Amino acid sequence: AQRVTQPEKLLSVFKGAPVELKCNYSYSGSPELFWYVQYSRQRLQLLLRHISRESIKGFTADLNKGETSFHLKKPFAQEEDSAMYYCAPGGNQFYFGTGTSLTVIP
Amino acid sequence: NAGVMQNPRHLVRRRGQEARLRCSPMKGHSHVYWYRQLPEEGLKFMVYLQKENIIDESGMPKERFSAEFPKEGPSILRIQQVVRGDSAAYFCASSRRNEKLFFGSGTQLSVL
Secondary structure, eight states, X not given: OOOEEOOOSEEEEETTSOEEEOOEEOOOSOOOEEEEEEOTTSOOXXXXXXXXXXXXXXXXXXXXXXXXXXXXXXXXXXXXXXXXXXXXXXXXXXXXXXXXXXXXXX | OOOOEEEOSEEEEOTTOOEXXXXXXXXXXXXXXXXXXXXXXXXXXXXXEETTEEEEOTTSOSSSEEEEOOSSSOEEEEEOSOOGGGOEEEEEEEESTTSOOEXXXXXXXXXX
């Protein structure tokens, strides 16, 4: 099964600072990876999907096959980015990472 | 399309009772996933179902927990003889094949 690891359970950054949420995957082949976000009191929702290569709310994520990583990045964090972020592999087996709780300090 | 509907939103049970959590997937979605989110913890996969079939239940506790997704009607996550440790938020998600997940609002189970 496709698996991902999110090494940071908690991450705090100051508003305006760059932010990077780490995600590593541990399988070969062509991975399909997603980032989901859960804002306070809201349901989980898709943030971005690597094959679309788009930027959502200023976030981007690049698949690095050499490092087997799919880190989520944003150059300037905003307070409204505070949320729980989950990395997840695609296919039919969505074993989510353990999640990273991001707090953006005003 | 009303989205993924879960009910009830909140469920209170006493130890030893049964809990039934329902999930109606989005229209056209035949894949359903159940997750558990414990306080201060992340999202843990429990089970993946397609219509009338359990595809992957590797995240389900071996005892007391069961899930079904019948041909007609919602998917049901059933917890028998609940214990305090079962208290958690239970999320359901649905998708088409190999597509992104759409999540429900969750059921908060509290065991007294």
